[in-house]
Amino acid sequence: MSNVVVCLFSASGYDRAAQGVAGAGRRLADSLGAKMHIVAIGPSNPDFNSQAAAVADSVIVADQAELSEYQPEICLEALKQLCRPLEPRAVILSNDTWSQELAPRLAHRLGGSAAGDCLDLTVVDGSIRIKRSVYGGKAVATIELKRSPAVAWVRSRAFDPAALAASTGEIKHASAEIKPDDRTRIVERKSETSGEARLEDAKLIISGGRGLGGPEPFKDLQEVAAMLGGQVGASRAACDSGWCPPSWQIGQTGKKVAPGLYLAVAIQGASQHIAGMSDSKVVAAVNIDPDAPIFKHCKFGIVEDYKKVIPLLKEKLAAMK
Ligand SMILES: Cc1cc2nc3c(=O)[nH]c(=O)nc-3n(C[C@H](O)[C@H](O)[C@H](O)COP(=O)(O)OP(=O)(O)OC[C@H]3O[C@@H](n4cnc5c(N)ncnc54)[C@H](O)[C@@H]3O)c2cc1C
Structure with missing residues (x-):
């Protein structure tokens, strides 16, 4: 049976955005007759894990210290290592800035095809198709993602959440091998919107x-x-x-x-x-x-x-x- 992997950042919680992405992944998996796994990157969050497990076949919690805060090279390496053994047919991410940064690079590392800003995901004759708005929202393009896995980052709020208890997934902990060379050295942090919601x-x-x-x-x-x-x-x-x-x-x-x-x-x-x-x-x-x-x-x-x-x-x- 093939697999669909949904990649989420647990630090943001299982919020409406995460629910939309998981909903997109769940429905795509059901259309493909595949299993849906959520890879949760970042500090382990029991509430997040249990809510995610209610819609996924498994939740893979990657909470090792190196992933406690977002660093693109490390997260990318971890996602690659955690996705690859599942040989996913599709990998779904949100359209937040982190996911947009990671998704095309992840598609390349997994040898797949990538498309972003998806408003709709469907399966037609076994092929995954996405819809996205183009020309600044004046038209909608339908794109077929031929190479597997199809890596798509979706407009999370365009997708309904999956029904809770659509599944009772197993929660597993996994870690990736992060080499010192994968790390970025953080020189300074500046917070523009501290205290404000997204x-x-x-x-x-x-x-x-x-x-x-x-x-x-x-x-x-x-x-x-x-x-x-x-x-x-x-x-x-x-x-x-x-x-x-x-x-x-x-x-x-x-x-x-x-x-x-x-x-x-x-x-x-x-x-x-x-x-x-x-x-x-x-x-x-x-x-x-x-x-x-x-x-x-x-x-x-x-x-x-x-x-x-x-x-x-x-x-x-x-x-x-
Ligand atoms: C590749 C590309 C990407 C882009 N991405 C974005 C993007 O992400 N987001 C974005 O916003 N734009 C983007 N733009 C720019 C976009 O094309 C517009 O130039 C921009 O949105 C215009 O901003 P504006 O409406 O604030 O300014 P203006 O076009 O200058 O409009 C100002 C408006 O204010 C009104 N106005 C003036 N005085 C008053 C007043 N006293 N009271 C009430 N109304 C008044 C005017 O009637 C006018 O309608 C992009 C452009 C390109 C080419």
């Missing part, structure tokens, strides 16, 4: 664009976001202008988010931006230009200067509190 997990995002005109208005957006329990994102133009950290960038070359509410303030709605937030449940926008493309993606739109709208929003929210 944008990818935010339930509400207020994003600012170049139309804000500078860094100051981002402080107002942060205040509004804090009042609503949300987080702040940005367009690439705003990040490139140095008005906010690059880690806030949402879009084709930034983060892919899927909050319940996405409020775009002074963002025109370029296809490359839409590519990062089109999975949001409800999109609203504030833009001075009634013809701004963002309005085509909105449920609610306010055609107005943000300088009028944001203070009013702050005032109303403060009154509601």
Whole structure:
């Protein structure tokens, strides 16, 4: 029987993103008549292990000291060593920045084929096909991954979680042989967003664009976001202008988010931006230009200067509190 391997980082917990990736792996394995194994990299987390075991045929916990924090060369080597004996038909990862860094290299080391940003995974006549958006979200391409294993990193929230107790997998501990040469020496650590939740997990995002005109208005957006329990994102133009950290960038070359509410303030709605937030449940926008493309993606739109709208929003929210 063939195998599908899902690679997850246990430090993030068995969160919605992990559930989506595991769901994608479980359904692909069922379609292939294969077994699904979760390789969990990082410090062992009993809650994570038991929840993962409820959807997988086995959970392989790789919690050796060298994997306690993310280092690409070491994680890559460990994933290669842990995946290879399973001779997987497919390896599924998330679309977080770590997985995106590892997946194409893992595909090469396993001699397989790779595709990223997958929205759908299917099996047609025994072949694995993925769907992904292209041209900044204007079209969807279907790609057949011919060489085995098919290594795919998926938009985790595009996939439903697997039903818990879809399986009762065995939890095994495994370790990889890490040579000193595989290590990267960490010279310095800088944390940009310490204390903040990941944008990818935010339930509400207020994003600012170049139309804000500078860094100051981002402080107002942060205040509004804090009042609503949300987080702040940005367009690439705003990040490139140095008005906010690059880690806030949402879009084709930034983060892919899927909050319940996405409020775009002074963002025109370029296809490359839409590519990062089109999975949001409800999109609203504030833009001075009634013809701004963002309005085509909105449920609610306010055609107005943000300088009028944001203070009013702050005032109303403060009154509601
Ligand atoms: C390969 C590639 C990858 C890219 N990746 C990304 C990406 O990941 N994410 C991303 O965002 N972009 C990306 N871009 C850039 C993208 O094409 C756009 O240039 C960018 O998104 C524009 O940002 P913006 O909407 O903030 O700025 P602008 O295009 O300058 O739009 C500003 C908007 O603000 C409005 N406005 C101005 N003043 C006010 C006001 N006072 N009140 C209200 N509204 C106002 C304007 O009407 C306008 O609609 C990429 C481009 C390329 C080529």
